[in-house]
Every structure is written in structure tokens, then in C-alpha cells.
Amino acid sequence: MSILVDENTRVLVQGITGREGSFHATRCMEYGTNVVAGVTPGRGGSVFNDSVPVFDSVEEAANETGATVSLLFVPAPFAQDAMIEAADAGIGLIVCIAEGVPVLDSARVLRYLEGRGSRLLGPNCPGLISPTGKCKVGIMPGHIHQAGRVGVVSRSGTLTYEAVSQLSALGLGQSTCVGIGGDPLIGTNFVDVLELFNEDPDTDAVVMIGEIGGSMEQEAAQFIKENFAKPVVSFIAGATAPPGKRMGHAGAIITGSDATAEAKNEALRDAGAHVVPSPGLIGAVMKEALS
Amino acid sequence: MLEYALIFWAGGSVIKIHEYQSKELLANFGVPVPKGRVASSPEEVAEICRELGGTAVVKAQVYAGGRGKAGGVKLVNSPEEGVEYARGLLGTRLVTVQTGPEGVPVQRVLVEEPAQVERELYLALTVDRSAQGPVFIASAAGGMEIEEVAETQPEAIAREGVDIAVGLQAFQARRIARGLGLDAGQQRSAARIMAAMYKLFMERDLTLIEINPLVVSKDGSLVAVDAKVSLEDDALFRNKDFSDWRDPEQETPLEVEASEYGIAYVKLDGSVGCLVNGAGLAMATMDLVRGAGATPANFLDVGGGADEAKVAKAVNIMLSDPDVESILVNIFGGILRSDIVARGIVRAYDETKSEIPLTIRLQGVQVDEARAVLDESGLQVSFAETLLDVEARLAESLG
Numbered sequence: 102m103s104i105l106v107d108e109n110t111r112v113l114v115q116g117i118t119g120r121e122g123s124f125h126a127t128r129c130m131e132y133g134t135n136v137v138a139g140v141t142p143g144r145g146g147s148v149f150n151d152s153v154p155v156f157d158s159v160e161e162a163a164n165e166t167g168a169t170v171s172l173l174f175v176p177a178p179f180a181q182d183a184m185i186e187a188a189d190a191g192i193g194l195i196v197c198i199a200e201g202v203p204v205l206d207s208a209r210v211l212r213y214l215e216g217r218g219s220r221l222l223g224p225n226c227p228g229l230i231s232p233t234g235k236c237k238v239g240i241m242p243g244h245i246h247q248a249g250r251v252g253v254v255s256r257s258g259t260l261t262y263e264a265v266s267q268l269s270a271l272g273l274g275q276s277t278c279v280g281i282g283g284d285p286l287i288g289t290n291f292v293d294v295l296e297l298f299n300e301d302p303d304t305d306a307v308v309m310i311g312e313i314g315g316s317m318e319q320e321a322a323q324f325i326k327e328n329f330a331k332p333v334v335s336f337i338a339g340a341t342a343p344p345g346k347r348m349g350h351a352g353a354i355i356t357g358s359d360a361t362a363e364a365k366n367e368a369l370r371d372a373g374a375h376v377v378p379s380p381g382l383i384g385a386v387m388k389e390a391l392s
Numbered sequence: 393m394l395e396y397a398l399i400f401w402a403g404g405s406v407i408k409i410h411e412y413q414s415k416e417l418l419a420n421f422g423v424p425v426p427k428g429r430v431a432s433s434p435e436e437v438a439e440i441c442r443e444l445g446g447t448a449v450v451k452a453q454v455y456a457g458g459r460g461k462a463g464g465v466k467l468v469n470s471p472e473e474g475v476e477y478a479r480g481l482l483g484t485r486l487v488t489v490q491t492g493p494e495g496v497p498v499q500r501v502l503v504e505e506p507a508q509v510e511r512e513l514y515l516a517l518t519v520d521r522s523a524q525g526p527v528f529i530a531s532a533a534g535g536m537e538i539e540e541v542a543e544t545q546p547e548a549i550a551r552e553g554v555d556i557a558v559g560l561q562a563f564q565a566r567r568i569a570r571g572l573g574l575d576a577g578q579q580r581s582a583a584r585i586m587a588a589m590y591k592l593f594m595e596r597d598l599t600l601i602e603i604n605p606l607v608v609s610k611d612g613s614l615v616a617v618d619a620k621v622s623l624e625d626d627a628l629f630r631n632k633d634f635s636d637w638r639d640p641e642q643e644t645p646l647e648v649e650a651s652e653y654g655i656a657y658v659k660l661d662g663s664v665g666c667l668v669n670g671a672g673l674a675m676a677t678m679d680l681v682r683g684a685g686a687t688p689a690n691f692l693d694v695g696g697g698a699d700e701a702k703v704a705k706a707v708n709i710m711l712s713d714p715d716v717e718s719i720l721v722n723i724f725g726g727i728l729r730s731d732i733v734a735r736g737i738v739r740a741y742d743e744t745k746s747e748i749p750l751t752i753r754l755q756g757v758q759v760d761e762a763r764a765v766l767d768e769s770g771l772q773v774s775f776a777e778t779l780l781d782v783e784a785r786l787a788e789s790l791g
Contacts, residue, residue, distance in 0.1 A: 201626040202626065203597055203624055204599065212524075212525065212557050240726065242726040257671065259696075262756075263779065283672065310672065312671075312675060315522075317521075338672045338675035340679050340682075341681075341682040
């Protein structure tokens with residue numbers, strides 16, 4: 102068992118014939134992901150990798166193949182359209198990898214998704230992987246993962262790979278690893294993923310990796326304090342980002358002092374999470390928390 | 393601190409522009425700004441002063457804040473006084489609390505009609521994470537840093553979120569205006585200003601419009617006496633003219649160079665140059681360096697799709713930073729191949745003949761090939777396997 106995806110998940114890839122799309126779709130299939138369709142407007146009727154039918158629209162692809170998850174390799178300027186197209190077609194989970202989606206485009210997409218049955222992961226995220234379910238819907242290196250019972254949720258890409266490799270090296274496999282993305286506006290936040298891990302009988306503990314900016318980690322801490330019964334090991338990147346350059350951003354005032362790593366660690370500690378002092382100790386602290 | 397934090401989260405970066413450019417944008421959309429123009433010579437300053445009737449405010453055009461206290465703003469009472477002040481300012485470097493000791497160059501001044509101030513308000517529009525859309529921020533306590541107001545009298549700050557599906561509604565603008573304690577006529581003016589701000593914000597993909605102060609003049613009219621607009625880097629593809637608005641002279645030269653190559657780089661004040669892929673790992677690496685008792689010289693995210701030339705450029709940038717005494721490479725290769733990283737490093741060291749010591753930690757694909765490339769190069773490299781090793785090496789090197 103895992104959250105969000107497993108070996109039965111039928112995945113379509115938007116932008117499958119592009120350079121990145123074809124590269125990563127192939128890696129996902131090698132990992133075991135059930136990629137059932139590709140979408141590239143204008144390339145409908147062709148076949149990708151001798152096995153995956155390509156369609157002109159998400160609607161057609163979903164109707165023909167029963168795909169419920171879409172992995173997007175659409176360049177940032179076109180991501181808004183691609184995300185809304187996927188939601189319009191009734192795709193349940195939309196995973197947007199693109200970095201550099203204009204923030205107002207993300208705002209429009211999130212507004213469009215309200216009240217519809219689609220969940221968005223990202224933008225600017227590595228995607229998600231379930232080593233237990235043999236399903237990779239993203240760009241993370243599959244080989245560092247191991248099937249197991251630790252859930253991982255993170256705002257970062259490579260720092261997540263780092264945490265996962267520490268876990269695997271200590272024999273701590275993962276149930277599902279979810280990269281929620283590094284953009285200020287994202288579709289799925291820490292609390293959403295923690296809720297799913299809470300209900301997953303095959304996840305025993307969770308690694309949560311946050312970073313400075315915003316107050317999402319405090320909301321997660323609140324949730325952990327009130328509802329989360331499993332051990333949480335957390336690391337917040339950016340504790341030593343010094344004061345200095347003024348970005349002149351009124352956004353900072355809204356979230357106030359919550360944006361610092363110190364404030365986030367404080368909230369998480371107060372919620373009973375195991376706050377890791379060094380990024381080199383994420384695996385070791387989890388091992389201890391589980392023993 | 394908070395503002396600094398924002399460098400990292402946005403994914404893309406924010407482009408700053410000068411006050412005179414911000415005001416030009418605002419004026420084009422119908423926000424009243426003081427009469428005046430930008431000047432780059434003392435003669436022009438005199439001419440504009442004369443046009444304005446002799447008395448004018450002369451303001452240094454720099455990206456850094458805190459210019460008033462640093463002597464970069466002056467009320468002059470005659471064209472002659474304007475010339476004298478401009479002579480002492482233009483072509484010099486202004487040091488403010490927000491610049492380093494080296495300051496920023498003053499190449500232009502904005503010369504404006506002085507405001508007849510009755511009251512000073514604060515009005516801004518930005519994108520808020522928790523509201524997931526545009527939000528107006530307003531306060532009757534204008535003229536001071538909004539961070540300070542937030543700290544000392546948070547109740548004096550009002551927020552009004554805008555539903556992006558329908559845009560700013562008139563009743564919302566009226567609500568904000570009433571909250572600022574304006575009379576009926578001023579409320580109408582303020583509502584018009586807010587409508588203009590929203591239109592500008594959405595049409596040009598801005599990340600921030602901050603009017604501080606929005607002055608209520610003695611005659612009751614409203615005018616944006618100081619204004620700051622930030623543009624979104626990620627939306628440049630549909631605002632192509634904005635690339636010409638940038639003033640690279642105002643930015644740290646190494647940061648400008650890095651951004652031209654698509655490298656996310658922020659100069660810091662330490663001595664360990666850090667080359668990392670991924671923003672989260674880059675921040676964590678800085679944390680690790682501090683944890684070991686050393687200080688990071690920079691934040692640097694070379695990105696996932698880097699090639700040999702880009703890695704070499706990144707190393708070159710660090711090597712040309714005089715504060716860098718050692719370099720730490722921490723790459724977790726998913727897509728980025730380790731041997732490509734190694735070749736990039738070797739190329740940069742070959743080109744510069746640098747002898748700055750290197751600590752390298754490479755994880756991911758083609759690590760053995762990378763080791764071979766580095767061994768062959770003859771570079772003195774200390775290899776680390778894990779982050780804990782890196783920490784230990786750093787501590788060791790400090791003795």
C-alpha cells in the first residue's frame with residue numbers, strides 16, 4: 102500500500118514527445134509505472150516507445166485509456182493551459198514538474214481547481230514515487246529508493262533525494278515520497294500529504310522537509326500536534342540564510358516572522374516532531390525515532 | 393531576514409526596477425504621481441527645477457532602500473541648489489543600510505514637485521501564499537517601513553484578498569478606502585487608484601506594487617509620492633520589454649553574471665564557495681557549512697539540467713569572488729551526471745590556474761567516471777561520501 106499512486110495507477114504523460122517528457126516517461130516505465138497514454142497536440146495517432154499511444158488531447162487520452170493521473174512535462178509558459186486541460190478532462194491527480202510557472206498562472210489554476218475533483222501536485226516539484234507500489238510519477242532517480250514503511254514529504258527536490266538515500270542506506274525503505282514543490286503557490290501542501298499518510302496503514306513514520314518562507318510548516322505542525330499519531334522527523338533548510346538583501350517584497354509582511362527556519366523548527370518541536378539539527382542526520386534520527 | 397528569505401522561495405527571481413520606472417508604469421495606468429522627470433546630469437536637474445518653479449525634491453535612483461537617511465534625497469529651493477546637490481551625487485556611490493560598504497552607483501536622479509503632505513498612507517498589492525492570489529495591503533501609518541508597522545502595530549494593517557476569477561470589486565476598494573479614514577471624495581480617488589493598480593498588476597505580471605507613502609495632499613488629492621514595482625522574471629516571456637528596464641549596475645556583478653547563465657547565485661559574506669544542485673540542498677549545504685563552524689561565501693544552485701559549460705561558469709564565478717578561500721561541491725545527481733560536473737570543475741580550474749582547495753561530494757550516476765576525471769586532472773581534491781563526511785572535512789580544515 103502507498104498513498105496517491107500504486108502499481109495499478111494508470112498514468113498519462115502530457116508532453117511525452119518532447120525531450121524531457123520522452124526521457125522521463127521512459128525512466129518511469131523502466132521503474133514499473135503503468136504509463137498508458139501520452140498527449141502532444143498535433144501528434145495524435147503516433148506511438149511512443151513502441152507501446153504507448155499518443156493522443157491530441159487529455160480528454161481523448163483519458164477516455165480511451167482510463168488514465169487517472171497526469172504527469173506534465175510542458176514548458177512553464179504553457180503549463181497553465183496544460184494543468185487546466187487535465188482538470189477539465191477529470192484527471193484526479195495532476196503532477197506539474199515545470200519550474201518557472203508565472204505565479205499568477207498558478208493562482209488562476211488553483212482557482213479553477215476549487216470545487217473540482219482534481220488534486221494538483223506542484224508546480225516546480227520532482228513528482229512522487231511509491232517504491233512499495235512500483236510507481237514513479239516524476240523525475241527523481243528511482244534507484245535510490247527502497248520499498249518500506251517511511252513516508253517522505255518535501256518542498257525540495259535534491260534535498261529529498263539526499264534524505265531518501267540516507268534512509269535507504271540505513272535499511273529504512275519508503276512507502277511513498279511526495280515532492281510538493283518549491284513555488285510560493287502550490288496545489289498540495291504538507292497538511293494534505295500528512296492527512297494521507299495518517300490514514301495509510303503501511304506508513305509508520307514520516308520525514309518532512311521544509312524550507313524558509315511562508316507558513317506552511319507551521320500549519321503542518323498544528324496538524325501534527327492535533328491529529329498526527331505517527332513519528333515525524335523534520336528538517337527545515339535555510340536556517341543560516343543571513344539577513345541582508347532586501348527584496349522589497351510586501352509578501353513577507355503577511356506571513357510575518359513565520360518565514361524563518363527558527364520559527365518553523367520551534368513550531369515543529371512544540372508539536373512533538375523530531376527536529377533534525379543537520380541535514381546529514383535525517384536518516385539517523387529517523388532510525389532512532391523508530392527504535 | 394524575512395525579505396532575504398524570499399530570495400529562495402520564489403523559484404524564479406524578482407526583477408527590480410527604479411522608482412522613476414515604477415512611477416512611469418503607474419502613471420500610464422492612471423495612478424497620480426508627482427510632476428517631474430528623471431535626469432542624469434546637473435544641467436538637466438536645473439532645467440527640471442526651473443520647470444517646477446524652482447523648488448523640487450531630488451531623489452537618487454538606486455535599487456537599495458534607506459536612501460533618505462543616507463543623504464540620497466533632498467529638497468532644493470532653487471535650480472542652483474539642485475545643480476550643486478546633483479553634482480555631489482551623480483557619479484558617486486551611495487551607501488545605505490541595505491547596501492554593503494561599497495554602496496551602489498547613482499547615475500540618475502528623479503526631480504519632482506514637492507508634495508503638500510496632509511497625511512501619509514501605505515497601499516500595496518502583492519500575491520499572498522495563504523490566500524493563493526492577489527492581496528491588497530493598506531495602512532493609515534504610511535511613510536514608515538511597513539515591516540516596522542507590522543511589528544509595532546499589526547492592527548493598523550488591513551488586507552483585502554481579490555478573487556482572481558472576478559478581479560477587484562468596487563466594494564472591496566471602498567472597504568479599503570474607508571479603513572484608511574478617507575472622506576467620500578478621497579475614497580473615490582483611492583478606489584480609482586486601486587483599480588488601476590490591479591489592472592497594471594495583472595496585465596504586466598507584477599509581483600509587487602508598493603506605494604509608500606500614498607500622500608493625501610493639503611488640497612485633498614491623492615498622489616503616489618514614492619513607489620516600488622517588482623516584475624516577475626518567470627513572466628518575461630510575455631513582457632519582453634521589461635528585460636531592457638533592468639539596471640545591472642545596481643546589482644552585484646557576480647549575481648548579474650550568474651543570472652545570465654541561468655545560475656541561481658546569491659553572494660554572501662563567508663569564505664566557503666558552495667556549488668550545489670537544487671535550491672533546498674543548496675540551503676541545506678549552507679546550513680551544514682555553518683554547522684561545521686565555517687561560513688558560506690554564496691548560495692549557488694546550478695540547476696538540474698546543467699552541462700559542463702554551466703558548471704565551469706559556476707565554478708568560475710566562485711573563483712572570481714575574492715572572499716572565497718575554499719570550494720565545496722555538493723551534487724546529488726538525478727539527471728545531472730557526476731562526470732559532467734567533474735569535467736566542468738576541471739575546466740574552470742584549468743582556465744584560471746586556481747589553487748583554491750576543493751572538497752567534493754558527488755552522489756548519483758557516473759560517480760566512478762567523475763572520480764577518474766578528477767584524479768587525472770591532478771587537482772588537489774578532498775572527497776567526501778556523505779553529508780556527515782562533508783561536515784567533518786570542513787571542521788578539519790578549520791583546524
